[in-house]
Amino acid sequence: xxxxxxxxxxxxxxxxxxxxxxxxxxxxxxxxxxxxxxxxxxxxxxxxxxxxxxxxxxxxxxxxxxxxxxxxxxxxxxxxxxxxxxxxxxxxxxxxxxxxxxxxxxxxxxxxxxxxxxxxxxxxxxxxxxxxxxxxxxxxxxxxxxxxxxxxxxxxxxxxxxxxxxxxxxxxxxxxxxxxxxxxxxxxxxxxxxxxxxxxxxxxxxxxxxxxxxxxxxxxxxxxxxxxxxxxxxxxxxxxxxxxxxxxxxxxxxxxxxxxxxxxxxxxxxxxxxxxxxxxxxxxxxxxxxxxxxxxxxxxxxxxxxxxxxxxxxxxxxxxxxxxxxxxxxxxxxxxxxxxxxxx
Amino acid sequence: xxxxxxxxxxxxxxxxxxxxxxxxxxxxxxxxxxxxxxxxxxxxxxxxxxxxxxxxxxxxxxxxxxxxxxxxxxxxxxxxxxxxxxxxxxxxxxxxxxxxxxxxxxxxxxxxxxxxxxxxxxxxxxxxxxxxxxxxxxxxxxxxxxxxxxxxxxxxxxxxxxxxxxxxxxxxxxxxxxxxxxxxxxxxxxxxxxxxxxxxxxxxxxxxxxxxxxxxxxxxxxxxxxxxxxxxxxxxxxxxxxxxxxxxxxxxxxxxxxxxxxxxxxxxxxxxxxxxxxxxxxxxxxxxxxxxxxxxxxxxxxxxxxxxxxxxxxxxxxxxxxxxxxxxxxxxxxxxxxxxxxxx
Numbered sequence: 269x270x271x272x273x274x275x276x277x278x279x280x281x282x283x284x285x286x287x288x289x290x291x292x293x294x295x296x297x298x299x300x301x302x303x304x305x306x307x308x309x310x311x312x313x314x315x316x317x318x319x320x321x322x323x324x325x326x327x328x329x330x331x332x333x334x335x336x337x338x339x340x341x342x343x344x345x346x347x348x349x350x351x352x353x354x355x356x357x358x359x360x361x362x363x364x365x366x367x368x369x370x371x372x373x374x375x376x377x378x379x380x381x382x383x384x385x386x387x388x389x390x391x392x393x394x395x396x397x398x399x400x401x402x403x404x405x406x407x408x409x410x411x412x413x414x415x416x417x418x419x420x421x422x423x424x425x426x427x428x429x430x431x432x433x434x435x436x437x438x439x440x441x442x443x444x445x446x447x448x449x450x451x452x453x454x455x456x457x458x459x460x461x462x463x464x465x466x467x468x469x470x471x472x473x474x475x476x477x478x479x480x481x482x483x484x485x486x487x488x489x490x491x492x493x494x495x496x497x498x499x500x501x502x503x504x505x506x507x508x509x510x511x512x513x514x515x516x517x518x519x520x521x522x523x524x525x526x527x528x529x530x531x532x533x534x535x536x537x538x539x540x541x542x543x544x545x546x547x548x549x550x551x552x553x554x555x556x557x558x559x560x561x562x563x564x565x566x567x568x569x570x571x572x573x574x575x576x577x578x579x580x581x582x583x584x585x586x587x588x589x590x591x592x593x594x595x596x597x598x599x600x601x602x603x604x605x606x607x608x609x610x611x612x
Numbered sequence: 613x614x615x616x617x618x619x620x621x622x623x624x625x626x627x628x629x630x631x632x633x634x635x636x637x638x639x640x641x642x643x644x645x646x647x648x649x650x651x652x653x654x655x656x657x658x659x660x661x662x663x664x665x666x667x668x669x670x671x672x673x674x675x676x677x678x679x680x681x682x683x684x685x686x687x688x689x690x691x692x693x694x695x696x697x698x699x700x701x702x703x704x705x706x707x708x709x710x711x712x713x714x715x716x717x718x719x720x721x722x723x724x725x726x727x728x729x730x731x732x733x734x735x736x737x738x739x740x741x742x743x744x745x746x747x748x749x750x751x752x753x754x755x756x757x758x759x760x761x762x763x764x765x766x767x768x769x770x771x772x773x774x775x776x777x778x779x780x781x782x783x784x785x786x787x788x789x790x791x792x793x794x795x796x797x798x799x800x801x802x803x804x805x806x807x808x809x810x811x812x813x814x815x816x817x818x819x820x821x822x823x824x825x826x827x828x829x830x831x832x833x834x835x836x837x838x839x840x841x842x843x844x845x846x847x848x849x850x851x852x853x854x855x856x857x858x859x860x861x862x863x864x865x866x867x868x869x870x871x872x873x874x875x876x877x878x879x880x881x882x883x884x885x886x887x888x889x890x891x892x893x894x895x896x897x898x899x900x901x902x903x904x905x906x907x908x909x910x911x912x913x914x915x916x917x918x919x920x921x922x923x924x925x926x927x928x929x930x931x932x933x934x935x936x937x938x939x940x941x942x943x944x945x946x947x948x949x950x951x952x953x954x955x956x
Contacts, residue, residue, distance in 0.1 A: 277934045286942050292935035314931070314952040316938050376931060376954055394923070400949030401923040402912055408898040410908045415901070416894045433949035436924040444920060454944040461947060466922055507882070510889055518895040525942070535878050538851070542895030545854055549893040550760045551862040551886030554752040557759070564754045568746055576788060578810055579738070579745040580780040587658070587720060590621050591636035594660050598630050598869070600798040603805060605744030605777035608658040610693075610720055 274299045276344045276375040283324050291324070293342075300379045302357050307385075309351035309369065309378045315399040317433070320345060321525040347373030348404060350388070350395045358382050366390050368398050401437055408519060409437035413495060414445075416517035421446025423492035424511075426483070428502045430471055431458035434519060438495045439468045447493070450486050452479075452502055474498075480505040499523045499536060518542045580604025618643045620688045620719040627668050635668070637686075644723045646701050653695035653713065653722045659743040661777070664691060665869040691717030692748060694732065694739045702726050710734050712742050745781055752863060753781035757839060758789075760861035765790025767836035768855075770827070772846045774815055775802035778863060782839045783812045791837070794830050796823075796846055818842075824849040843867045843880060862886045924948025 273296045280293040302308045323339045323346075339345040349372045353365040358381070361367070366388040372378035388398050400406060412434075419425060425442040429435040430451025439462065442449045451462045451471035459471035470486045472479065483505055490511035496503060500523030510516070520543070524536040542549060571577035582602035584593040590608045597606060617640045624637040646652045667683045667690075683689040693716045697709040702725070705711070710732040716722035732742050744750060756778075763769060769786040773779040774795025783806065786793045795806045795815035803815035814830045816823060827849050834855035840847060844867035854860070864887070868880040886893060915921035926946035928937040934952045941950060 275931055277931060287935075287939050289935045289939060292938075294932060311954045312956065314934060314954060316934065316941060316950045316952060318941055320938070321942070374931070374934060396925060396927060396949075396951045396953070397916075397923050399951055400925055401916065401921065402909065404898055405949055406912055407901075407905060407908050410912060411898060411901050411904060412896055415904075416892070416896060431924070431947040433924075436948050437921075440915075440921050444915060458944075458947055461924075466924065507885065510885070510891055512889050514889060514891045516891060516893045518893060522942070535882060538879060538882075539893075539895070541851065541854070542893060543897070544895070545856050545858060546896055546900060547854055547858045547860060547894070548760070549860045549862060549883075549886060550891070551883070551888070552756055552760060552890055553887070554748055554755060556890060557751075557755050560755060560759075561751060564751050565746065568750055568754060571784075571788060572741075572745065577745065577781075577784050579741050580775070580777075580805075580810065581740060581744055583740060587619055587621060587718070588638060590658060590660065590718060591631075591633045594636075594664070595631050595633055597660060597662055598665070598866070600802075603775040603802055604780050605740075605749055606660045607740045607743055608660060609740070610655045610658060612656065 272299060273297065274375055274377040278342050278374070279324060279339050279345050281341065282326055282338075283321070287321060287324065299377050302355055302379055304357050305381055307353050307358050307361055307380045307382065308355040309349075309367070309372055309380055310354045311349040311351045311369075311372060311376055311378060313350040313396045313399055314373045315348040315403070315405070317347065317405070318520060318522045318525055320347060344374035346371040348399055349373045349378075350398050351378065361385070361387075364390060366392060366395060368403060400433060405433045406437050409434045409495075410441060412517035412519050413438050413441050413493070417442075417493040417495060417515050419445045419447050419493055422448070424448045424450065424487050424489055425493045425495065426450045426452065426487065426491050426506055427468075427495045427497070428452045428474075428506075429497035429520075429522060430462045430468065432497060435495070435497050436462070436466055440466050442493070443467055443469070448487075448489075450483070450491075452483075452498075452506075474502050474505075480508065484509060493517075495519060496539070497522060499539060503539075582606050584608050586610070616643060617641065618719060618721040622686050622718070623668060623683050623689050625685065626670055627665070631665060631668065643721050646699055646723055648701050649725055651697050651702050651705055651724045651726065652699040653693075653711070653716055653724055654698045655693040655695045655713075655716060655720055655722060657694040657740045657743055658717045659692040659747070659749070661691065661749070662864060662866045662869055664689060688718035690715040692743055693717045693722075694742050695722065705729070705731075708734060710736060710739060712747060744777060749777045750781050753778045753839075754785060756861035756863050757782050757785055757837070761786075761837040761839060761859050763789045763791045763837055766792070768792045768794065768831050768833055769837045769839065770794045770796065770831065770835050770850055771812075771839045771841070772796045772818075772850075773841035773864075773866060774806045774812065776841060779839070779841050780806070780810055784810050786837075787811055787813070792831075792833075794827070794835075796827075796842075796850075818846050818849075824852070828853060837861075839863060840883070841866060843883060847883075926950050928952045930954070 283291045349369045368386040370384040425447040427435045427439045431453040439449045449468045451468045462468045462471040491509045494516045496518045497520045499521035627635045712730040714728040769791040771779045771783045775797040783793045793812045795812045806812045806815040835853045840862045841864045843865035
């Protein structure tokens with residue numbers, strides 16, 4: 269029993285700032301007919317995610333990346349769905365199969381050649397979970413927290429957008445792995461839900477005055493992991509509380525997606541580039557790694573003795589010259605290592 | 613044959629902006645006498661490093677860290693030296709031993725209880741190298757590049773302050789490990805030295821107009837590793853050329869150490885905090901890690917089935933509501949995963 273119309277929500281124009289309903293248009297058309305090697309899918313559930321906002325722009329400015337080409341105008345913006353196979357002209361799927369699609373969204377029917385489809389149990393009780401906690405949303409939370417955040421029992425984890433799709437999962441995983449979990453969310457109702465229903469240890473409303481001070485009280489041992497979904501003022505409140513060796517998985521920066529952010533433009537662009545280019549930015553102090561000094565010495569001496577490495581030095585004679593030489597460091601006077609010889 | 617005077621260069625006042633010679637004062641005093649359990653050291657070589665500038669301030673502002681407490685006024689500012697043991701009242705060292713000290717600098721003699729001393733071969737041909745290529749400087753270059761940069765043969769490595777103590781070593785190691793290495797340094801003489809003496813593939817003078825354009829020509833395959841010593845305009849030129857999965861070991865930000873930087877204050881403070889707190893900031897895209905999806909599913913289904921994890925969802929009914937629901941994402945209307953139900 270296939271309806272005779274395929275309803276689509278199309279991107280009518282590119283949003284300026286926050287999206288509004290008039291940026292979209294509903295269009296009814298004929299239900300498409302699958303060719304050989306194709307499936308006709310009926311969408312049951314559509315996933316809506318903040319990242320879609322970025323793809324509604326016509327470019328991504330300085331952080332453009334092929335992963336996220338702009339959505340076409342006057343077409344459905346894509347996005348994941350749970351769908352039922354209505355007709356199959358493809359051997360690997362049968363009518364009645366339940367699948368997750370990566371990009372068939374914003375319409376009631378879609379044609380697929382099977383690319384990127386993930387099969388679900390046909391009798392799955394709550395198929396919408398395949399878009400959420402058991403889908404790409406949950407996977408984002410799980411991978412970012414475990415692979416980048418590397419939580420250890422007893423550590424303090426702060427999650428922004430804690431009541432959101434990703435944040436609500438991040439915090440629960442953190443709790444299951446033994447972290448003390450503090451959420452940051454918008455409003456007292458969300459905060460109550462995050463604590464009472466999801467079991468976070470605490471949740472702060474980011475709209476309160478002195479968020480930084482409240483957060484300091486809630487995280488007396490500092491913050492070991494900050495799962496970044498938001499950016500902006502929330503990041504600013506978290507930052508001074510980060511402990512040494514903190515990990516910050518940068519998942520999203522929703523505060524800036526509409527191009528309206530309280531964050532300095534440079535920082536938003538910098539962090540956004542980390543996401544779209546999967547960049548790892550890591551500060552370090554040599555003193556933390558001295559257990560590797562013998563390995564270093566062995567390799568460097570080998571190269572030095574073999575003449576494969578040169579020791580570039582600027583040697584200044586006499587302690588009396590130390591101050592002048594130091595001043596020169598910032599004027600580009602030396603090349604290589606600057607050393608003062610006091611005596612042979 | 614110990615001289616009767618210990619000459620010290622003391623920090624006379626805290627520099628404002630770039631240091632000047634008058635920030636220091638030379639003071640002669642008696643050679644100190646070791647007590648039981650102490651050594652008298654005579655410094656042969658003093659290491660001078662840009663990081664010392666930060667410790668000459670009376671605080672580090674928002675990126676304060678106990679690792680780098682301010683130097684005391686009217687005292688030698690510390691810093692590493694190569695020294696000879698002149699008198700030993702400590703069993704583990706003998707007169708004549710050659711050692712590296714972590715903090716005995718800016719004076720001709722020093723007393724040590726042995727803490728942090730590293731022994732050198734007494735007949736070491738070029739003891740100053742124990743402060744440079746074979747010392748903490750070289751170790752910084754080696755650890756930051758290999759452990760964070762993780763260079764692969766054929767990758768493009770860009771090194772700022774390429775003629776400096778750390779940069780000159782980073783680039784050579786990169787070359788030995790098979791990278792294409794591009795240095796950035798101040799002036800044509802330094803650039804020539806970096807290429808001709810150290811074997812970098814190329815070196816750009818950061819003072820040229822259109823550094824970004826020159827760098828694009830020099831790195832036609834983009835940049836896989838940027839070893840950050842400088843910050844500021846150099847970082848800005850490098851950034852758009854970073855490839856996906858780029859690594860950026862943040863070693864130093866000398867462009868901002870004097871408190872005068874062309875970089876937006878926020879970014880300098882952000883990157884500085886990465887160094888002093890050894891923070892890892894890493895963006896990611898879930899689509900890169902789908903080989904872990906089965907592990908994710910197994911763990912999450914387990915928690916979900918055991919009732920240890922809750923799937924927070926906001927379900928909106930009807931495709932016609934999709935646009936309004938999407939708009940609401942940015943107004944905080946939903947909690948958990950936002951899903952549109954099109955059909956059961």
